[in-house]
Amino acid sequence: MKQIEIKQIHLLNFKGVRNLLVDFVGNVTTISGDNGTGKTTIFDAFTWVLFGNDSEDRKAFNVKTLDIQGNAIEKLPHEVTATFVVDNQVVTIRRCFNEKWQKRRGSAVEEFTGHEEERFINDVPYSVKDFTSKINELFCSEEIFKLITSPFAFNGLKTDKQRNILTTMIGEISDAEIANGYTDFQELLKSLQGKSLDEYRKEITAKKRVIKTEITTIPSRIDEQKRNVIDVNTNIIAEEANKLEQRLSEINAQLTDIVNAEEASNKAISEQYDVIRRKERELNDLKIKVTTDVMQEYNDTMQRIANINGKINLAKADSDRKQAMIARYKEIIENCNQRRNELIANWKTINAESLVFDENEFICPTCKRPFDEGEIAIRKAEMIENFNKDKTRRLARNNELGKQNNEDKAKAERAVRELQLGIEDNNAEIAELLQSLPKSTEKPNIELAIANSEEIKALQVEIDNLRQQVTAPTTNESKQQLISERDSINLILRESQRQLALADNNKRIGDRIAELELQYRSQCEALAELERIEHIIEQFSKRKTELIEHKVNDLFAIVKFRMFESLINGGEVETCVATINGVPFADLNSASRINAGLDIINAISKHYNVVAPIFIDNAESINEIMATQSQQVRLQVSNESTLTIK
Secondary structure, three states, X not given: OEEEEEEEEEEEEEOOEEEEEEEOOOOEEEEEEOOOXXXXXXXXXXXXXXXXXXXXXXXXXXXXXXXXOOXXXXXXXXEEEEEEEEOOEEEEEEEEEEEEEEEOOOOOOEEEXXXXXXXEXXXXXEOHHXXXXXXXXXXXXXXXXXXXXXXXXXXXXXXXXXXHHHHHHHOOOOHHHHHOOOHHHHHHHXXXXXXXXXXXXXXXXXXXXXXXXXXXXXXXXXXXXXXXXXXOOHHXXXXXXXXXXXHHHXXXXXXXXXXXXXXXXXXXXXXXXXXXXXXXXXXXXXHHHHHHHHHHHXXXXXXXXXXXXXXXXXXXXXXXXXXXXXXXXXXXXXXXXXXXXXXXXXXXXXXXXXXXXOHHXXXXXXXXXXXXXXXHHHHHHHHXXXXXXXXXXXXXXXXXXXXXXXHHHHHHHHHHHHHHHHHHHHHHHHHHHHHOOOXXXXXXXXXXXXXXXXXXXXXXXXXXXXXXXXXXXXXXXXXXXXXXXXXXXXXXXXXXXXXXXXXXXXXXXXXXXXXXXXXXXXXXXXXXXXXXXXXXXXXXXXXHHHHHHHHHHOXXXXXXXXXXXXXXXXOEEEEEEEEEOOEEHHHOOHHHHHHHHHHHHHXXXXXXOEEOOEEEEOHHHOOOOOOOOOOEEEEEEOOOOOOEEO
């Protein structure tokens, strides 16, 4: 089993603790003091140095030390260093949280730019990803480590997470193991056919719901069918319908003759209108041709104007662009003038510099005796030579910068002259283009041109004459009388057919009633079978519940877990409630909660084959703390104004 012990933890400016070194001796270390003395802060430091969270698993919490006004003290380093022994190997973990300050160019004051966090293992720096991976390698996963270092961690998890951990610890309980010795259970498993028990239960429930709905609705559907039965005398209705169909045949023959005559007349009229429509298309084409001819010259003029205006706008835009560039180059020239003045002043300053000897430089730093005159002369000669070389180098660099500045200024002045010439060219082009614009842009009168066309006038006269020659359509008064009689007969026949259909419907209704009655009996039998299977599933689940709870509770000394809750309807719902003597964890006193948590830690540590330091907060509330193989750090409230560690 992997043995993890904490030997020492050092807090530097962490959550108000300026400098604290805690040594952990033996299997139990008690840290006591009044509220606010820093007990929980030590626990926070323990979890932060490893995982970057506090003891309540919060990532966002204040690490910094605050002043009396509650503001963070600037430029303080915040560090926690913890020394562990892991399977007889010493491991030092350090996490640092520092402010980043930067003095921007041209500013004499540093500005706060953010934070940086560093992580070290045995003084070797690690990235976030590599640090996490190394911690998992040295200790165990973060999730398991938190569960075995805090008595309250497991019971703070969600129910499904707790169940997952416990079921993992007891291993898989097979359905065959549950069904062993139970014939009904074995038949149930054969019926699953690849489905889970829960899926099969949901399937049964869904089928029951459908069947119950069917059973509930079938009686009313039978009554409804019976109410739809109507008495009908089919013989009388059929005899009258035959007479009406004979008369309908006669009417249809007469209407056929009338329609044939009308079609011959309408064909002649249609041919006349075809000629008129053809002439109207010719008239419309002529109007389009006249309009096109008249508008062609106008459109050409407007296109020319648009082209000229486009060139003018391009020239103006180019001038605006060049004017903006001139402004930028003038700024460069001004900057070059300013730079020249600065370089001249700097050259004068450098040139005026002279070497001043410090007599202390000619005294031996060891014996404090002055050097002899020969050595002093040599040293002064070297210093003068170095001073003159540096001065010459700086003056030469100043001259190079001045030359480059003059070249930049000259380049900018050339660019300004070229751009101004370009603007003058654009202005000349714009003036020339304005002179070339057409003077007249009056739109021609299309309607007048069409009205004056002789060809259009002649064609319009021809169309008017053709319209006067169109033959009027013939009308037949007897046709409407026949149609009216035919429609009346059709109405009577449709009603007769509806009455005859009722007789056929009565037979179908009888067949449907017999079908519904058979369906009712079949659904009742199916429902009974589903309820039998459902009862077997409930018994199977109850048996599984008993086995799971038994295996889980065998892992613990004092804690018993309730893995299922019984429902009013006799079913069960999954839960996960730790109890002691039947009392749920939430209702236990502080002492029992702590011991329950330690019992759970013992089981988890045994399963995952690892023990780690357990931090027990509010340890003063318990007289007898359960023994653990893990190292215990007991945090307890006392009347002492300062921390006591023993």
